[in-house]
Amino acid sequence: MTVDAAQLCAELIRFDTSNFGEGKSHGERRLAEFIAEKLQSVGFQPMLLGPQPERLSVVLRVPGRNRELPALLVQAHLDVVPAEAEQWSYDPFSGLIQDGYIYGRGACDMKDMVAMTLATLLNWGATGERPERDILVIFVADEEDKGEYGAAWLVAEHPELFDGVEAAIGESGAAANLLPAADGSTVRLYPIATAERGTLHLRVRAEGVSGHGSRPVQVNAVSNLLDGLQRVAHYRWPLQLTPVVTQYLEQTTAALGFNADLSSEEGVKAAIEAMGEAGEVAAVTVRCSATPTVLRAGYKVNVIPGVAEADIDVRCVPGAEQSTLETLDELLGPLLSRSFIAHESPTSSPIDSQWFEAMKASVLRYDAEAVVVPYCMGGGTDAKAFSSLSIHCYGFSPLGADPEGRRYQGVHGVDERIPVASVRSGQLVLQDFLSNV
Numbered sequence: 001m002t003v004d005a006a007q008l009c010a011e012l013i014r015f016d017t018s019n020f021g022e023g024k025s026h027g028e029r030r031l032a033e034f035i036a037e038k039l040q041s042v043g044f045q046p047m048l049l050g051p052q053p054e055r056l057s058v059v060l061r062v063p064g065r066n067r068e069l070p071a072l073l074v075q076a077h078l079d080v081v082p083a084e085a086e087q088w089s090y091d092p093f094s095g096l097i098q099d100g101y102i103y104g105r106g107a108c109d110m111k112d113m114v115a116m117t118l119a120t121l122l123n124w125g126a127t128g129e130r131p132e133r134d135i136l137v138i139f140v141a142d143e144e145d146k147g148e149y150g151a152a153w154l155v156a157e158h159p160e161l162f163d164g165v166e167a168a169i170g171e172s173g174a175a176a177n178l179l180p181a182a183d184g185s186t187v188r189l190y191p192i193a194t195a196e197r198g199t200l201h202l203r204v205r206a207e208g209v210s211g212h213g214s215r216p217v218q219v220n221a222v223s224n225l226l227d228g229l230q231r232v233a234h235y236r237w238p239l240q241l242t243p244v245v246t247q248y249l250e251q252t253t254a255a256l257g258f259n260a261d262l263s264s265e266e267g268v269k270a271a272i273e274a275m276g277e278a279g280e281v282a283a284v285t286v287r288c289s290a291t292p293t294v295l296r297a298g299y300k301v302n303v304i305p306g307v308a309e310a311d312i313d314v315r316c317v318p319g320a321e322q323s324t325l326e327t328l329d330e331l332l333g334p335l336l337s338r339s340f341i342a343h344e345s346p347t348s349s350p351i352d353s354q355w356f357e358a359m360k361a362s363v364l365r366y367d368a369e370a371v372v373v374p375y376c377m378g379g380g381t382d383a384k385a386f387s388s389l390s391i392h393c394y395g396f397s398p399l400g401a402d403p404e405g406r407r408y409q410g411v412h413g414v415d416e417r418i419p420v421a422s423v424r425s426g427q428l429v430l431q432d433f434l435s436n437v
Contacts, residue, residue, distance in 0.1 A: 003122045005427035006102055006420040009115035010095035013104035019079040019144040027054030028078040028141040035078075035118060035139055042125025049158065050141055055149035057141045059161060062124070064133035070166035071134035072355075072437060073391060075382055076113040077143030077150065077171070080106035087414045100406050101417040108408040108418040110171050113397040114139055116427040120434055131434055136165055143171075143382050146342060151385035162389050167355045171381040173395030174363055174429070175408070176370075176422070177278055182257030188370050189252060189278055190363050192356065193395025195244040195376040196383060197285060198321050198346035200314040202328070202338045204228065210306035219335075221308040222297050228332040229292045229310055235331055237287040239265055240317050244348065245285050248375040252278055255371040284378035288316045288324050311341060315378065318346040344384040348376075349392035355437070359396050362433035366400060366425065396433070400425025 015031040028050075035058050036046045050056040057078070064071075083092035083105040090096055092105040102112075117137060124130065138161075142150035154161065173193040181187050206228070208221030241249075241262060249271050253260040258274040261267035268286060272279035290312055297308035316324040332338060350356070351374045360372040383393035399408065402419035410416030 003119040005115045005119040006423045008119055009112050009423055010097050010102050012111040012115055013095035013106050016093045017079045018082045021145045029054045029056045031078050032056040032058045042122055051149055051153050055141045057150055058139040060137045062135045064131045069133035071136055071164045073136045073165045073168035074117055075138045075140055075170040076110055076117055077140045079144045081144050081412050089415050100420055103417045105416055107416045109411045112418050112423050116430045119427050120431040147385050151382035155385050165391055167392040168386050169394050169396040170383055172377055174398035176401035179276055179278055187255050188401055190370050190372045191375040192359055193377045194351050194374040195318050195348040196380050197315040197317055199344040199380045201341040202312045203341050204310045205337050206308045208306055211304045213302035217304055224335045225308040228336045231331040232290050233292055239287055240320055242318050244374050244376045248373055251373040281378055285376040290314045318348040321345055347383055347387045358437040362429050366429045398426040398429040
């Protein structure tokens with residue numbers, strides 16, 4: 001009897017693995033131990049690894065039939081962002097299954113993928129089936145912060161785990177999007193992430209002369225900081241179409257029956273609008289962005305502070321990291337200094353690869369009319385840590401279309417939920433891929 005990935009997802013949600021950031025967390029240990037026990041029950045020997053007893057990842061390498069082939073990494077994170085229970089319609093950690101949905105924090109970010117992967121492993125353990133190549137599976141801690149207790153730590157402290165690994169699959173990709181085409185039909189689009197914008201979180205500092213609020217000073221830290229932030233916030237970043245984004249725009253608009261002209265800003269804008277909801281991610285990946293998010297200065301209304309700081313969330317498209325930083329330095333000006341809070345370079349993996357073709361084939365075996373396209377993520381995942389080992393990373397966490405039109409909702413928000421049917425079908429696609437790649 002095969003494992004029901006939907007029921008398993010609900011069970012995983014009941015473990016509160018909230019990650020509050022800056023090292024504060026409810027921890028992943030209990031869930032990691034639960035998963036390890038499940039794997040041991042069907043004959044696997046997983047490892048629990050982490051820098052602290054409460055911050056554990058589960059690591060398992062499943063030997064393939066042909067161990068000379070390059071290995072594949074499957075990664076899914078155990079932690080979730082916090083939930084403000086008073087805003088929810090139900091207990092966010094209830095794992096409720098109702099009205100065709102699985103409800104709860106982490107339902108679609110990303111205990112769905114944890115459940116689908118674990119269900120596949122449990123099915124293999126029960127039947128004795130093994131993949132063609134080695135599959136390294138890591139259920140990772142701390143993705144919702146900096147990865148210092150999870151992916152980044154594993155890469156730094158245990159690089160030997162990744163020997164022979166050529167490619168990886170993980171968060172955000174191959175979820176069915178139902179889009180209206182020009183001829184009135186419905187297109188089922190399955191975007192697979194082959195790239196991520198870089199995450200450059202900056203802290204900007206201005207220093208000046210402190211004094212009494214009634215006596216203006218020549219060098220005012222607050223004023224200089226605000227001047228620099230004003231320039232950054234209102235800068236119009238130029239259009240930069242990477243090959244991945246270009247293919248996403250061209251292939252998606254073609255499937256919808258729209259003839260896209262990407263030679264101008266107006267043409268790109270029209271293409272994005274024609275894509276409907278699928279254009280949302282394109283809109284944030286056709287250029288870099290820099291958004292001031294945090295301000296710190298002063299302690300009393302009648303005291304001019306000598307120091308003022310701000311944090312800026314910078315995202316750069318692949319190939320534009322250095323030019324993005326140079327532009328920011330020009331915008332901030334000579335009176336401000338900057339340092340990195342987090343520095344994760346953009347990633348890009350080949351589209352014309354056996355890995356992408358195998359993912360596409362698995363989706364098409366499930367849904368023969370699917371349109372599978374590459375895309376670039378606007379944010380970031382643990383892929384950035386694993387790509388530092390020269391591993392090609394793809395966003396492939398498949399979800400089929402719900403027959404009654406339900407869709408996953410509430411990622412990092414209120415009343416997070418995912419269709420039961422999407423998780424069950426996604427597990428079939430994932431197991432097909434892992435068995436045949």
